[in-house]
Amino acid sequence: MLRNLPHHTIKYLVDELPPFTGILLIKTNEQGNIIDFHGPHKKYLRSKPEIGKPIHEYVPALFSMIPPTISPMVLNRIQSNSNVYTDIHMVESTQNEFIVFIVDQTHEVDSIREIIQKINESNLNSDSNKSADKNNDFNPFVVFDYLSLEITENEAIIKSEIPSWFGLLKPEYSKNDRIDISDVFPYFEVFNFEANNFWEKKKNGKIKSGIWTETISNSEDMYLTAYAIYYDNKRFILIKPEENINKEQLDLQLAREQKLAYEKLKKAEKKLKTLLEYKDKFVSIVSHDLRSPVAAVLGIAEMLVNDEEELLKLNDFYVEMIHSIKDEMLRLLDYNDKLYHWSNLELGNFEVVKRKESLEKVIETARRTASQKLLSKNISFSTNIEDDVIIDIDITLFLQVLNNLLSNAIKFTPENGSIAIDVINTKGLQIAIIDSGVGMPKKICDNIFLGFARNSSMGTHGEKGTGLGLGIVKKIVDAHGFTINVESELGKGSRFIIDIP
Amino acid sequence: MIKKKIVMLGSFAVGKTSLVQRYVNSIFSEKYLTTIGVKIDQKIIKVSNAEVNLLLWDIHGEDDYQKIKPTYIMGSSGCFIILDGTRKATLDVGLKLIETVKQTAPNSSIIILINKSDLKEEWDISEDDIKNLKYKGYEVIETSAKANTEVEYAFKRITQLMLN
Numbered sequence: 001m002l003r004n005l006p007h008h009t010i011k012y013l014v015d016e017l018p019p020f021t022g023i024l025l026i027k028t029n030e031q032g033n034i035i036d037f038h039g040p041h042k043k044y045l046r047s048k049p050e051i052g053k054p055i056h057e058y059v060p061a062l063f064s065m066i067p068p069t070i071s072p073m074v075l076n077r078i079q080s081n082s083n084v085y086t087d088i089h090m091v092e093s094t095q096n097e098f099i100v101f102i103v104d105q106t107h108e109v110d111s112i113r114e115i116i117q118k119i120n121e122s123n124l125n126s127d128s129n130k131s132a133d134k135n136n137d138f139n140p141f142v143v144f145d146y147l148s149l150e151i152t153e154n155e156a157i158i159k160s161e162i163p164s165w166f167g168l169l170k171p172e173y174s175k176n177d178r179i180d181i182s183d184v185f186p187y188f189e190v191f192n193f194e195a196n197n198f199w200e201k202k203k204n205g206k207i208k209s210g211i212w213t214e215t216i217s218n219s220e221d222m223y224l225t226a227y228a229i230y231y232d233n234k235r236f237i238l239i240k241p242e243e244n245i246n247k248e249q250l251d252l253q254l255a256r257e258q259k260l261a262y263e264k265l266k267k268a269e270k271k272l273k274t275l276l277e278y279k280d281k282f283v284s285i286v287s288h289d290l291r292s293p294v295a296a297v298l299g300i301a302e303m304l305v306n307d308e309e310e311l312l313k314l315n316d317f318y319v320e321m322i323h324s325i326k327d328e329m330l331r332l333l334d335y336n337d338k339l340y341h342w343s344n345l346e347l348g349n350f351e352v353v354k355r356k357e358s359l360e361k362v363i364e365t366a367r368r369t370a371s372q373k374l375l376s377k378n379i380s381f382s383t384n385i386e387d388d389v390i391i392d393i394d395i396t397l398f399l400q401v402l403n404n405l406l407s408n409a410i411k412f413t414p415e416n417g418s419i420a421i422d423v424i425n426t427k428g429l430q431i432a433i434i435d436s437g438v439g440m441p442k443k444i445c446d447n448i449f450l451g452f453a454r455n456s457s458m459g460t461h462g463e464k465g466t467g468l469g470l471g472i473v474k475k476i477v478d479a480h481g482f483t484i485n486v487e488s489e490l491g492k493g494s495r496f497i498i499d500i501p
Numbered sequence: 502m503i504k505k506k507i508v509m510l511g512s513f514a515v516g517k518t519s520l521v522q523r524y525v526n527s528i529f530s531e532k533y534l535t536t537i538g539v540k541i542d543q544k545i546i547k548v549s550n551a552e553v554n555l556l557l558w559d560i561h562g563e564d565d566y567q568k569i570k571p572t573y574i575m576g577s578s579g580c581f582i583i584l585d586g587t588r589k590a591t592l593d594v595g596l597k598l599i600e601t602v603k604q605t606a607p608n609s610s611i612i613i614l615i616n617k618s619d620l621k622e623e624w625d626i627s628e629d630d631i632k633n634l635k636y637k638g639y640e641v642i643e644t645s646a647k648a649n650t651e652v653e654y655a656f657k658r659i660t661q662l663m664l665n
Binding site for chain 2 (some may be wrong): 190193211223253255257260
């Protein structure tokens, strides 16, 4: 029998039970009928167990206990025979089979023998002349720590000794007292209803109540559960403290605390999103409304710069100041446009309208836009594209991507440097914008597409940036369903790669 | 003495136990300790010259982990549906529980308590939600077990409703 036990049952036997022989193993089915047994049955049982018979005929304490409500379930210090005290462990072996380990604990209860003696005497129908070691019947429902009640038509009678917890809760009661159970435990208003429904079926078995709490002395709470039992036309209630509640409560507590924390996070995220939306709307409105006055000032500055006759009347300082006004207003307008664009991208106020376009033509358009800047720094520009490729893009938005990437490359490439756009068409399409510029450390590369770059540095000719350009690039690339990455090496240059699946 | 059963129902962590503890024992704890099963407290209250023994059924919170058994609600004369003003989801749970109460204890008086009124600036349950509840005919009381706001009144009010 031992050889056939599953690993977890053997592990339980080795880990949890005392290391000595003398343990009786009884295998039962789901109904509690004996399938097999192994060990010294004479020590624990009054007769040899018969295969197929209910285990509670030999171990009355196990009536209605199989299948156990939890596995493993342990009943401590059960009097299995007139002079033997045992711990009874019920372990689920396989899905429909259970192993009952009966372990001798007689020596362990020596220290509390006096109490055991009292219980035995009480069980022997209060016959004080009989001693505990005589072979007599005992109440199958007397289990340590259980309050056992027999329910008759009109009343409930306490059949067990008063367990210590009940003594603390209601010291006025003794064994054989009649008890108004709903008055003592208001919870029974509910459980009585369930129990009565169960008892009406007149079928041997048990049902378990939910958990309820009673406050004992010092405002300490105790969790209780009850069983309603029907056995041999008799109705019983067993009430006991719920021992495994602490772990259950801890698990539930943790789960709910996590749920609460998650709810708080979600709420904070929602609030943050609303605030960010407000910010973007604000930026969008401000940048939109700023555009007209900035453009007007720029127009006046350009008019002055182009009016050679008027310029001749001014000294060099004022001429330079007018040029500065024009340059700075141009930059402000560029920044304002990018800000407007950025905030609208953030708000999702744009639509990607894709069309089939020739990539070669798109690159050429971008090159033309950048030609003035390329010329001013004498930067060579080349494209490596084997065959023209047709790509599905929103031409206006995608041109902005290439314009921003080229403008960025020019900014960080010194005079006489080089910039190339390579198109690789293998598994997917790759567009790489490669420059021979100053390169970037990894720290900058990691955050380069976030927008509002705090450390947006000046170009090799002192060109100023908005810190928004690459953020806009990323948003447009994402909106197309493409990806963008950057590789860079300090002093050698950078390579921005757009992957088009 | 008249005995009346009142059930405290609501989602988890709305403050059911805190309200009972505030009312019965005049105590409040900041620490959230989830209720397992049911705890029944009693308090005698005098309303309109009648002494009433209130049996307060503090039932575990309703969520995916613990479901409230309808038998807990049976025989109740009064029912508090408790919401957490800072958590809108507790309103949905509360409305579902009201349906359970109507089916299980149709004569039970129902009052909706929106708890945590000390955190009113963080409330997710809006004035419109409250108006809507009142429009549906529910009595709504805003409470705070922490600040001891309207707790006493809520229990007194439900006792009046139960006696009528």
